[in-house]
Each structure stands twice: as C-alpha cells, then as structure tokens.
Amino acid sequence: MRRAFGSVRAKAALGATLVVALALVAAGIAVLAVLRGNLTDQADLQAEADARGVASQVATGEPFKKLESEDHHPMQVVDDDKRVRAVSDHLEAVSGTGSESVKARPSPTSGDGGSGGDGDNDDDDSDDDEGGEGGGRGPGRAKVSDDVDMSSGTAKVDGETGDYRFAAVEARTPAGEKVTVYVGAPLAAEQDAVATVRGAMLIGLPLLLVVVAGVTWLVTRRSLRPVEGIRREMAAITASEDLGRRVPEPQARDEVARLARTTNETLTALQASVERQRRFVADASHELRSPIASLRTQLEVGVAHPELLDAEGAVEDTVRLQNLAADLLLLARLDAGERPADGRVDLAGLVREEASRRAASGRGVAVRAGELTPGEVLGSRGQLGRVLGNLVDNACRHAESEAVLSVRAEGRWLVLAVADDGAGVPAAERERIFERFVRLDDARSRDDGGAGLGLAIARDVAARHGGTLTVCESPRGGACFELRLERAGSPG
Template identity: 50%
Template sequence: MKRAEGKKPFWRPESVRARTTVGATLVVAVALVAAGLLVVTLLRDNLYGRAELTAEVNAQSVAGQLASGAAPTAIELPDDDELVQIVDADGNVVAASEDLESAAPVGSFAPEPDPVETADAAETDDEDGDDSDDAEDDDDETPSGEDPTTGGGSVGSRIDYETVTVPGEDASYRFAALAATAPDGRVYAVYSGASLETQEEAVASVGATMAWALVPLLLVVAVVTWLVVRRALRPVRAIQKELIEITGGDLSRRVPVPASRDEIHSLARTTNMTLAALDAAVAQQRRFVADASHELRSPLAILRTQLEIAREHPELLDLDATLGDVTRLQDLASDLLLLARLDAGERPPHVSVPFTELVREEVARRAATDRVPVRLDVKEDLSVWGVRGHLARAVGNLLANAQRHAESAVSVRLTVEDEDWLRLEVADDGNGVPQGQRRRIFDRFVRLDESRSRDEGGAGLGLAIVQDVALEHHGMVYVLDAPEGGALFRLALRRTERGW
C-alpha cells in the first residue's frame, strides 16, 4: 500500500523542534546504553576477579598441604560459598567439600604438572641408593624442582579458571584449578571454587536499575530539549510573523532582532539588510518610473502639439524639429529599455571584445555630428571581456557627454593599467564637475545645470548607463579633473575572463 502523497513518515518529522528533540533523545539513549554496558562489564570483571582471587588462594592452600605430605582426606576443606575438590591422576575424587562429596569431578581443565617437578619427585627414591658422597651432597642441597617448605612435594606454577554450574546449587561457581605433587610422587588436581551468587546479584541489580532509570531520563532529556528549542526558536516565529505582515506592502518595517548574539541574531540582521536593500530598490524603481513618465510625457506632448498644428496649418510644420523630437524620444526609450534590462539582471553572454577597434568605430561614427574635434590616443590590439553592444553604448555616452560640455577640444586615451585591466579616459576642456557632485552625476535623471535647455542637456541617463555597464563588467567609472581644465571620465575594464 503506497503512502499518501506529501505525507511524511512518523520517524521524519517536519518540525525543527521535533527533529532536534528526536535526534537529541536518540543520541543520549545510545550514549547511556553504551555507558551502562561499560559500567556493567567493568563491575562484572571486578567482582569475578575477586571470586577468582578467593578460589586461587584456597587452591594454593590445599595444594601446599598436599605438597607437604598431608593426606587428601586429612585436609580440612571449606564449604558453603567456597568449594574444593581433589582429584587424583586417574580422575577419581579423593577428597571434596560436603556439597561435592558425591559429585563427579567438576571438570578436566586442571593444568598438567610441571615436567621438571614431576621428574625431580620421581628421582627422589633413586638418590637414596647413591654412595656416601652423594648423600652428603643431598644433606646440603635441595633437589631441583622441590619446594623446601613442602617436604619434597611441589605445587604447579600454572592456574586455569572456569565457571562451573554445581549440581544442586542455584548460582554458578568460579573455579581455579592447579596441579600438586605429593612427596611420594602422586599427582593431584586441586579444584577450588568461589560462589558467584553475590556477584551475579550485584550485576543484575545494577543492570536493572540502569534499565529502569533509562526511560525517565530519556523523557527528561526529550522534554528539556523540546522546551529549550522552542525558546530558541521563539525569535524565528516573531521574524516569520513580521515578514508575513511586511509582504503586505510596507517595506519600511523591519523584523525584530533578538538580544542574543547567536545565529538567529545574525539571521535577523541579514533579513533587515535584505529588506533595506529591497526597500531602496523599490523606491529607486518607483522614482525611475516617475522620472521616466515625466521625461516621456514632455517630448510626446511637444510632438503631439506640433502634429495638431500641422493638421490645421500644414505650412507651419517644421519637419526637422519634429524629426529631432522623434529621435530624442527614440533615444530616451532605448536608454530606459537598457536600464530596465540591467536592473532585471539580464546578462548576455560575455565574449572577448576588441576594445581598441570599438573605440575607433565609436569616434568615427560620431565624427560627422561632433561639435568639437576629438583627439584620439589609443594603444592597439586591446581587448576586454564583456558585451560589445553595452560597451559601445557606454563609450558613446562618454563621448556625447564630453561633446556637450567641451569648449574647443575632446581627448580620448586608451592605455593598459596593468596585466588584467585597461583604462579609457575621455576628457574635455569645459567647466568640469564640482567635487561634491562627482558621485551624484551617475544617478539617473540628474542634471547639474537645471537651467539649461532640454535640447542641450539630455535626459540625465547617459552617465547612469555608463556606471551600470561598468558594474555589469566588474569594472568602475569615476570622474577627475582633466589637464585641459574640464572633466576627465576614467573607465576601467577587465581585459580577460580571469577573476570573474
């Protein structure tokens, strides 16, 4: 059966708060289970080690008595929580604690006696028949492998351990086994066991306590995580609420910025910066539409008036003036269209453009209509990375601006600024640009001399287009004082694709 479309499985909640709570709870659960297993294992090893030590001490004691010559049946063996069983070389139980008297051998894991010890014990009788010199040596030395404290017997050096279930006993026993050799050469296996009942109860109790405490602890972790995340996300809810209201139209409002210096604080500040930029862009767009409407209304009104007069009095129609108004209107529409495309983020493919050739073409194209001559000084074979049509419009606007304000001369200079940049300078000998207005002249619909006629001053979009084209090409444009005394506009463009 297919899951309903769009429905999330229960183990993948959509809420950040729920996902964080589930994730934190799972991590803590895994950590607690791992820590609990480690604690129980260490506790079990420690308690079982103590049982092994007890069994080893008892086994050593019994083996020592056998090695000293005591008969197995004469040794006092412990009972209850500690059991001992002595087995001879043939596998017969020769002595045992009360609980093991009628039981079979607890196992066969006792180690073999040391070979040296067995051989030394077997040679004891042969040495009694030696000559007097050897007898004297025996009085002075202890035979190899014998323990002088056990009367000629020996205790094995190796001890093995094993957990055994004793018939009739509920708890298991941890047995230590070793070999002992009596003075007469008989070999016995000594099994000594310590009860694990107390140890197993302690381990089970600790494990049960941890298991019972796990669920309440995880519940506490889940609740605390839920509350902490909810409190941490409270500013996000406030930001969301404010954004919903802002999208209603009032871009001057801002989202609340929390006092904490965390990621949400940074998010709120970034959101406010974005809103401020959006507000400025919308305001600029509104001003642009208003200014464009104003600029278009005037030539259209003039053109309509001329046509209405021509309809009544054809002899008064000035075709040259009318054609000039249509041309200015066409240029204004083209400028507005280009600015709209740049504002919309339209980015045509960039290619290598022969910029030296482009500058020469623009100067030659305007030569017939230029008011003053242009002095050209360009470095040959320079290229830039960009859009040819946009670059041609920028160069043409700089030339038109210089022609509009020049007194007697305009100079164009194209040079290499460094390995990656070239520099185009267009200078005139006019009045120049005041220091305080050098940034403002690149704004749209800005005319520094509002008293001059519209025919001479244009619509105030030329330099704005130059700046937008420069930014589109990751370049820059700015104005300085020209050596001739007027304004010098410097356009810097990147020569290659590197760095884009």
C-alpha cells in the first residue's frame, strides 16, 4: 500500500485531483455568490417597484385600508410614530420592517383612517414644506421620496413563513401625513435556485474528481510505462554487468524518449570507457613486462657471471621503466580529473629553453626555434613543458634532419607548433595516433619507438588546459603538431 501511494502515478493523480478540487470549490463558491447576488438584486428591484406603486397610491390620496401591492406581496405602511396604518391581506407576522405589528390602526386625528381625512394632523410642522407650495392642504403636499432603503426580513403569509427583501419608500399624503411604505419580495426562488445549484455541485463534484483521478492515473501510467521498461533494463544491466545491452527507446518524441536515448548514450560512453580501461591495463601490463623481464635477466646474469653484466643496459631499462611509471601515474591523475595549476606560462620562453636543452645534448636530430611570438597562457608550467618535450621526442624519432619549434598568435589563441621533415602522418591515422599505446610502425623497436603514451598524454594535458592538440602536414613535408591554447587575459 505504501509503495502504491509512493509511486509517481499516485502522486500525479492525487495532485491533479487536489488542484481540480480546489479550482472547482473556488469556482462553485463564486458561481453561488454571483447567482445569489443576481437573484437578490432582482428581488430588490421587484420590491422597490411594488413599494413605489403603493407609495404613489398613498400620494394620490388612496385610503390606507384600500392599499395593496401590485403583485400582492407583503405590505406594511408605518407612520413616523411607528403606528401601522395599513397592512396587506393575509399577513400574519413580519420582521425587518418599521414595526412587527400586523394590525392597522387609524391616526388619532383621522376619523375614518383614510389618507385624506378632514382632521388636522399634528405632523404639520416645518417638514411639511418639503411637499411644495405653502403650508396648506392639497395635492401640492403629496410626495414620493426618490430614496429607497433595502432590508432583509421574514413574513408569514397564509400560515407560511419565508424570507423576504423589503423595500422602504417614504411618501406623504395629500393631507401632509408622512408614512413609510414597506413591500417585500420573496427570496424563495433565489433560495431554491441556489439550493438546486449547490446540490448539483455536491453531487457532480465528487464524480468529476473521481473521473479526473482515474484519467490522470491511466494517462500517467501509460506515459511512465517506458520509464518502467528503462528501469527494468538498467536493473538487468547492473545485475549482469553486460554494458553491451541497451534500454528500449520509445517511438515518441517526448522527454521519456530523450531519457532513453541519453541513457543509451551514457551506456555507450561507459562501455567505451570500461573497454579503454581494460585495454589500458592490458597494454600497461604488456609494456611493463618487457623492461622488467629484461632487467631481471640482466641482473640474474650479473649474479651468476659478474663479468657479463651489462650495466648500461640495466640502467637504460631502469630509466625506461621509471619513465613508463611516470607516464602511467600522470595519465591516472588526468583521468581522475586533476586540474592544472592556475599560473602564467610564457610559451616562447618555454620553447627557447627546450631548444637550448636539445642543442646542448648534441645528439640526434637538430632542434631549432623558429618564429616565437611572445605571449602567456594560464596553466601548469610542468605539464605544458611535458607536452612540449613529448612532441619534440616524437619529432626527433621521425625527422630526417631537424625539427622546428615556433609560437604564433591567432586572435585570442597562441599556437605552439612542432614540425619535422620526416615521412609525416597519413590522414587516416591522424586521430588514432593520440590513442594510448598506439604506434603506427609496429615493427619499430620498443626502445626506439617508446610505449605509445607521449601523444596521448600531450592531448589529455591540452584538453585539461582548455586547448586542443592536432596534427597536420608540415611545410617541409613531415608532420606538424599544433598545440592551441587561449592567451592569458583574453576576453574569451
């Protein structure tokens, strides 16, 4: 159970359901509020229209006992002394109006209780001037106020109690008596409509959420099915340690398909790395075996026959073994991601030192410096010196007479070139020679040709310094190795 609810499918379905539920609840509340507001406004308009109709009857002198709203809604007329002057028929109880009484009482000064009686009204004070032309009786004193007040209340009509919206409109009789007319419009239609919509939402919302959860579950399950296939295949690859296997790639062009392709590319790179590592171990063992075996033989002969000991050969084998161990150690550090020191190196000065050292040795092919453009690069002086030494060693092994070292500027780059006048490198082999333990001339003696690590080390060091190492044809017909490094302080 815990695993099921912890799956991506369950989380996606639950998340989508919660989001939809919140959205629907918010939308439902908004719809109910708008619906209730609209229906209440309609009831207000209806109550106001009926109240003004009754107020107009009062202003025209209609007797109080004959007043009635046009739609027969609950009606109540109250004077300034809170006396009920008129009520609608069948009104048994009321609240939210000027008085809770439903019994009409005539004015003490009005003999018949009508709005146009003959008696004087004590209310004829300064307020009567609002009616119009002087302080006397007559049509000029009748008036219906433009203002309306709305209130909520209840009314009991024919034994049934309901909620109403009451409109209150002030009116003045022709005799100058001021009253307030209350007419209520029922809210039953509004309440029924809101209840109907709310009930539909309460029924439809859970069903819709179930549909959303189910559809999300199915869609997510279908979308993640390739991911499960990738997971199973990766688990099988891990268990079998067979890096030649690949995960299935879906036909779709979505994120899952890109994940599968990236996974296969990673497996391919991992397989190549493992195979390269295996070849490296095998080649290293093979390269180490030769000097160790030679050195052991010479030492055994020296022990048995001291006069036959080849001391120079033993020293050469020891030096060769030492150099090979140093190369292997440097490659291991480079493979581990060792970053070069962040110092400034003068390439032209480095070339001059190497050319002078080679000239002082006085052995083999002549090494001379050509054009040297001054400039500095960032990196390790020791590692870059190792690269230059490896390139010069390679040139000296293949040159006919001389090797030329130069440094030139190309934009924000400095290019260190080592050119020889030898046979050159075939175009088809110009990338393979940078692989580890690769020698194009397998017939060459190991002592003369080296272990095949110099160029591999040189390219790895160049890459660690953010540069490149390539080979092309020399103007003298041989090979020209170019180390391209970014100039220190350049905008790039």
